[in-house]
Amino acid sequence: MTAEAPPAVATGNSQESASPASGVRAWMSRHPLAAYAVRRFGLYLVELWGALTIAFFFFRLMPGDPIQTLIQSLQQNYIYNQQASAEIIARYRAEFGLDGNLLSQYLVYMKKLILHGDLGPSLISYPTPAQDVILRSLPWTIGLLGIAAVLSWIFGLALGAVAGWRRGKLGSRIMTNLSIALSHVPFFFVALILVYIFAYSLGWLPARSAYDSNINPGFSLAFIGSLLKYGLLPGLSIVLIGTFGWILSTRMLMVPVLGEDYLVYAEAKGLKPWRILTRYALRNCYLPQVTAFGISLGFIFNGNVLVEQLFNYPGLGTTLVTAIQQLDFNTILGVTDIAIFSVLTAVLLLDLLLPLLDPRVKYWK
Amino acid sequence: MPMRILIAVLRTIRNSPRLAIGLAILLVMVLVAVFSPLIVKGIGGSTDPLELAAYERWLVPGPDHLLGTDQFGRDVLAMVVSALSVSLQIGAIAGVISTVVGVIVAFVAGYKGGWIDGILSTFTGILLVIPTFPLLIALSAYAKNVSLFQVGVMISIFSWPFAAKTIRAQVLSLRSRPYVDLARVSKARDLEIITTELLPNLLPFIGVGFASSALGAIFGLVGLEVIGLGPGGVIDLGQIIFNAINTGALTLGAWPMFVVPIVLLTLLFAALNMVNIGLEEVYNPRLRGVAGE
Numbered sequence: 001m002t003a004e005a006p007p008a009v010a011t012g013n014s015q016e017s018a019s020p021a022s023g024v025r026a027w028m029s030r031h032p033l034a035a036y037a038v039r040r041f042g043l044y045l046v047e048l049w050g051a052l053t054i055a056f057f058f059f060r061l062m063p064g065d066p067i068q069t070l071i072q073s074l075q076q077n078y079i080y081n082q083q084a085s086a087e088i089i090a091r092y093r094a095e096f097g098l099d100g101n102l103l104s105q106y107l108v109y110m111k112k113l114i115l116h117g118d119l120g121p122s123l124i125s126y127p128t129p130a131q132d133v134i135l136r137s138l139p140w141t142i143g144l145l146g147i148a149a150v151l152s153w154i155f156g157l158a159l160g161a162v163a164g165w166r167r168g169k170l171g172s173r174i175m176t177n178l179s180i181a182l183s184h185v186p187f188f189f190v191a192l193i194l195v196y197i198f199a200y201s202l203g204w205l206p207a208r209s210a211y212d213s214n215i216n217p218g219f220s221l222a223f224i225g226s227l228l229k230y231g232l233l234p235g236l237s238i239v240l241i242g243t244f245g246w247i248l249s250t251r252m253l254m255v256p257v258l259g260e261d262y263l264v265y266a267e268a269k270g271l272k273p274w275r276i277l278t279r280y281a282l283r284n285c286y287l288p289q290v291t292a293f294g295i296s297l298g299f300i301f302n303g304n305v306l307v308e309q310l311f312n313y314p315g316l317g318t319t320l321v322t323a324i325q326q327l328d329f330n331t332i333l334g335v336t337d338i339a340i341f342s343v344l345t346a347v348l349l350l351d352l353l354l355p356l357l358d359p360r361v362k363y364w365k
Numbered sequence: 366m367p368m369r370i371l372i373a374v375l376r377t378i379r380n381s382p383r384l385a386i387g388l389a390i391l392l393v394m395v396l397v398a399v400f401s402p403l404i405v406k407g408i409g410g411s412t413d414p415l416e417l418a419a420y421e422r423w424l425v426p427g428p429d430h431l432l433g434t435d436q437f438g439r440d441v442l443a444m445v446v447s448a449l450s451v452s453l454q455i456g457a458i459a460g461v462i463s464t465v466v467g468v469i470v471a472f473v474a475g476y477k478g479g480w481i482d483g484i485l486s487t488f489t490g491i492l493l494v495i496p497t498f499p500l501l502i503a504l505s506a507y508a509k510n511v512s513l514f515q516v517g518v519m520i521s522i523f524s525w526p527f528a529a530k531t532i533r534a535q536v537l538s539l540r541s542r543p544y545v546d547l548a549r550v551s552k553a554r555d556l557e558i559i560t561t562e563l564l565p566n567l568l569p570f571i572g573v574g575f576a577s578s579a580l581g582a583i584f585g586l587v588g589l590e591v592i593g594l595g596p597g598g599v600i601d602l603g604q605i606i607f608n609a610i611n612t613g614a615l616t617l618g619a620w621p622m623f624v625v626p627i628v629l630l631t632l633l634f635a636a637l638n639m640v641n642i643g644l645e646e647v648y649n650p651r652l653r654g655v656a657g658e
Contacts, residue, residue: 050491059503180383180642181635186584188591189627192606196623200615305498309592321592324502332499339496
């Protein structure tokens with residue numbers, strides 16, 4: 001899967017008339033794009049299956065008995081106040097998909113997941129299914145993380161382009177070195193410092209939760225204002241650090257492009273520098289960044305768990321930590337599955353779309 | 366031979382101020398870590414500054430305690446110094462393990478090619494998309510009381526794919542160089558080609574792999590500690606941050622307890638990243654001057 005130089009789509013017809021071969025191979029040579037899409041989709045399925053399988057077995061091998069935890073928590077809540085009989089334990093085991101050997105558990109889990117999108121009951125809010133628990137927290141994470149990720153990508157692309165354009169100048173050098181120093185700092189550190197300054201020392205912004213509990217959730221101005229106010233600090237900490245990473249990578253893509261002949265020509269033609277920068281230079285180097293953005297979503301999720309936990313933000317990260325503390329296998333696995341699915345799907349879509357966006361990209365031979 | 370390597374290293378550093386600064390910061394940190402028992406002793410004098418109730422609780426920073434004391438009356442500076450040493454050890458252990466595994470996988474995949482490469486690369490790719498943090502948290506449930514080394518092994522399970530991916534790409538580009546072909550034509554064995562022709566040329570990239578794995582490992586452990594799920598008995602910089610949050614150091618204004626570990630870790634991450642980028646700049650001609658001045 002390397003970027004091959006032309007002759008591809010245009011030559012399809014001539015090949016067709018030249019070789020009337022039949023079968024899959026011939027079809028593939030006649031429809032290179034379709035063949036590429038099929039192959040790429042096959043790889044996607046293999047990767048998805050592999051990652052889900054590894055995640056499943058990994059969590060099943062974790063020590064601890066979730067059924068005991070469940071019964072204990074039921075007893076504590078006085079819903080159930082006698083010693084659990086073997087029969088009841090067996091029934092719960094079946095409900096949680098924990099009966100039978102590991103292989104049959106795996107088959108049952110995959111069947112339910114693929115056919116019904118069912119992740120099994122959760123433990124942290126039994127008997128709500130895990131997928132409902134996850135769906136409840138997903139909008140918070142997508143809202144916070146999605147907006148923060150897009151913002152840092154845009155800022156990073158713009159600043160990185162300028163840093164590349166004005167390379168050698170003092171401002172650009174400061175920005176580049178700052179990016180190198182700070183691009184790998186965990187979001188969480190910045191979040192902690194911001195909380196200390198703005199929430200505890202100055203008392204300007206709230207430090208916990210996602211909205212003011214005195215305001216009813218809904219489409220009111222007050223609620224949206226509260227959302228923004230509460231989301232500002234966690235969002236800012238992600239944007240601040242995320243931007244530095246994108247500045248660095250955009251600059252690295254930008255500088256080689258600036259030496260190209262067509263830029264010299266554009267300059268000689270007397271085009272305005274701004275137009276050269278945006279229409280000639282940036283346009284030729286932003287596409288790899290689109291792919292990188294898809295891949296980065298998964299990594300942001302890793303760092304985001306800590307930020308959500310610090311702010312007690314009701315998103316996926318907080319749900320995950322709660323689930324782990326209570327040995328809620330189905331929810332833990334569900335969160336992991338969703339992360340896997342979204343990263344792989346994002347990369348697949350970008351890989352399929354990229355040849356359409358950029359005629360230079362040719363994955364097929 | 367060692368002299369030649371030393372000269373080569375010095376020449377490389379002279380050409381890249383970024384690499385030099387990164388390595389200098391790392392060196393200072395390693396020195397502090399190595400001498401941490403002495404430093405701790407120096408701070409405490411006759412008493413052990415890490416002992417519970419060694420001093421009064423929540424002392425503000427002053428001449429006696431440069432960074433104050435924590436909720437148990439321990440000297441924060443002494444704690445930070447010994448925690449830094451733990452963090453660095455974790456980075457080194459996990460970095461070495463994942464680099465070795467990554468190098469082996471990368472060489473087998475990149476050099477052998479064909480279906481072996483296909484399988485190994487797909488497997489590496491699969492591991493790369495699984496979010497490591499939930500898995501790491503899950504693993505920590507196994508490990509309530511484990512040694513430093515075991516924690517390092519645990520973390521490197523998830524960080525070797527990054528190293529493998531970086532190095533494999535380089536093996537692929539080196540494999541078809543004329544001098545490798547020459548060695549192959551002159552009937553050198555695979556292992557011989559790998560150790561005498563490929564490995565020396567890949568050292569800088571192995572360095573990059575090591576720096577990023579170490580960085581990932583330290584961050585992973587800090588992340589675990591910060592949400593209170595770290596393995597017991599290991600006090601690294603993350604553990605100090607966790608204590609600071611949990612005991613309300615934020616509201617009490619005991620800022621050294623979390624600001625100092627964060628600054629140290631930030632410095633460490635910056636240094637590792639500078640080494641990374643510095644090495645790539647020096648050895649990857651395509652990037653020379655690109656990421657530079």
